[in-house]
Amino acid sequence: MPGPLEGLKVVELAGLAPAPFGCMVLADLGASVVRVDRVGAAPAVPGDVLGRGRRSIGVDVRRPEGAELVLRLVAESDVLVEGFRPGVTERLGIGPAQCLARNPRLVYGRMTGWGQSGPLADRAGHDINYIAVAGALEPIGRPGQPPTVPLNLVGDFGGGGLLLALGLLAALYERERSGRGQVVDAAMVDGAALLTTFLHGMSSAGAWSGGRGGNLLDGGAPFYDVYEASDGRYVSVGALEEKFYAELVALLDLADAPDRRDPARWPELRARIASAIATRTRDEWAALAEGTDACLAPVLAPGEAPAHGHNAERGTFVEVGGVPQPAPAPRFDRTPAGEPTAPPTTGADTDEVLAGLGLTGDEVAALRSAGVVA
16 A cells, blocks of 8 residues: 555564554555464454454464464564564564564564563553553543543553554664664553653643542533533533633623633533533534634544544545545655555465465465465
8 A cells, every 4th residue: 555654564463452553554654564363263353444454364373384484474574563462472483582583674563561571561451451550541530430441542542552653663763774673562551651741741730630520631620521412412612722712602602701710610610611502402513613713522423523524524534345434644745645455354365475475386285284374
């Protein structure tokens, strides 16, 4: 696929969520990604669009012959990505030492929850556990309520897959100077912690009191929150700056609104805003806010977002294989990304990829007969 990463060759050992997302970002931007799936394995998430833009080969990497195929792929690639617990790929014979011995320029990306070191490195966990320990979960939610689970956006994707993609590209940039590859240890606990940097800064400046739902950006401020409209749907309000707040006040017709600079009057102000927004539907408010800087926008469900006028004009969403989904991002003026292709079926490209490594049809047939490849 065209894009700024066209020509970059990536080998992905099939996994779940963060590593596939990071590889999807690379594929979206033009990298050639070969996913190594388990022989005979059904998709972990049927129809998972994170697998778009790939080719797939089915290889039993637990067998020496399968591990050797991965090493042959690595020898001709720029990046390998794996998302197993520490030590797994070493035991399979495709760890960093083995791969870098075949290709000293290889960037070896390791995507885990806890990282490659530390007392929790070998422990099981999921997104919610990693962001909890990182300090990213506790601040999210309403006062007096448990923390709100932010889907798996903070750990798996923001602090995981995107961090992995950034780390891989940084290592590739460094390789241009040194000529050497290296190992990238991308841990979701590190990435989630990194996402909270702003909160640490606000706290040290006395601008974040701690606790949930009582601060400027966590719904504590009535001018930065979500409100229910008359149809039971919601609008978002984010009028932080004074000039934008003035437009919000005019839009909602909040005559004699309480002084927003006085937190003691926030409950009264919140009630006034909520009462005003409850007089119209979500889409009526969205229409009224168009052309203003009141910082009021409709809260859309994922299925609604592609049809929003702004998203539609920008092409923020595309349809791939009949499934609406976010388009590649960011955008480039000289080397734009192409249209993503649908996720491959497991092992669909085995013959083509192995032929590219120089294996003959008889050799591939023999490996298939032995159950090494699918």
